[in-house]
Amino acid sequence: AQSVAQPEDQVNVAEGNPLTVKCTYSVSGNPYLFWYVQYPNRGLQFLLKYITGDNLVKGSYGFEAEFNKSQTSFHLKKPSALVSDSALYFCAVNTGKLIFGQGTTLQVKP
Amino acid sequence: GAVVSQHPSRVICKSGTSVKIECRSLDFQATTMFWYRQFPKQSLMLMATSNEGSKATYEQGVEKDKFLINHASLTLSTLTVTSAHPEDSSFYICSASIPDSGNTIYFGEGSWLTVV
Numbered sequence: 001a002q003s004v005a006q007p008e009d010q011v012n013v014a015e016g017n018p019l020t021v022k023c024t025y026s027v028s029g030n031p032y033l034f035w036y037v038q039y040p041n042r043g044l045q046f047l048l049k050y051i052t053g054d055n056l057v058k059g060s061y062g063f064e065a066e067f068n069k070s071q072t073s074f075h076l077k078k079p080s081a082l083v084s085d086s087a088l089y090f091c092a093v094n095t096g097k098l099i100f101g102q103g104t105t106l107q108v109k110p
Numbered sequence: 111g112a113v114v115s116q117h118p119s120r121v122i123c124k125s126g127t128s129v130k131i132e133c134r135s136l137d138f139q140a141t142t143m144f145w146y147r148q149f150p151k152q153s154l155m156l157m158a159t160s161n162e163g164s165k166a167t168y169e170q171g172v173e174k175d176k177f178l179i180n181h182a183s184l185t186l187s188t189l190t191v192t193s194a195h196p197e198d199s200s201f202y203i204c205s206a207s208i209p210d211s212g213n214t215i216y217f218g219e220g221s222w223l224t225v226v
Binding site for chain 1: 114116144151152153154156159201203205213214215216217218219220222
C-alpha cells in the first residue's frame, strides 16, 4: 500500500536555528511529493513539490526539501526558523489523490 | 498561484437539517475536486473525489447518501451534509487539482460545521 509517514508528532526549535521536519514515503513508481503547511483554523497552503530533476527543491517562505530516493525520504528544511513558522506541516504524495502523512506540529520558540 | 475558495467558512445548523458547502476554483478549471474532513490536530481524511459531469467517488466508510457531492461545472463542487447530527461537526476542506506537472493540488480555507 502507498503511504507517507511523518515520524515526529512535534518538533521544537529555537528561533534562528535550522529546522528539519521528517517525511518518508512508500510508493510504487516515481513519487510526486508535496509539503503543505496549515495554520490554525485555516486550509492547507502549498509549500513545495518534487516531481523530477534536482533532489533539492526550494519552496515558499524559505523552505526547502531534499528528495532522497535510497532512503525514500523527503525531509523539509529551513536554515533559520522564525516564530511565525509555527504551524502544522503535512507531507503528501500524489497518486491521483493526495495521501497525507500524520502531520507534524512545528513549534518555534523565541 | 491558483486559488480555491470555500463558502461558508463557518456554519451552525440544527440536528436533522441539511447544510451545503461550496468549493470554487477561481482562476482555473478543475475537472477534479476533493473533499476532506479533519478533526482537531489530526490529518486530513479524504471523503470523496468529485468529478465534473459524473458521480463522485467515495472513500470506503463514507456514506454517499449522507454526504452528497455535486460537481456541476468546471469551477464548482458542492458538499451537502444531509440530516446532520452533532457527530458530523468537523472541519471540511475542499481541494482542486490543476493540470500542471505533478498535478499540484490547492486547498480551500475550510469550513467549520457545528451541528447543535
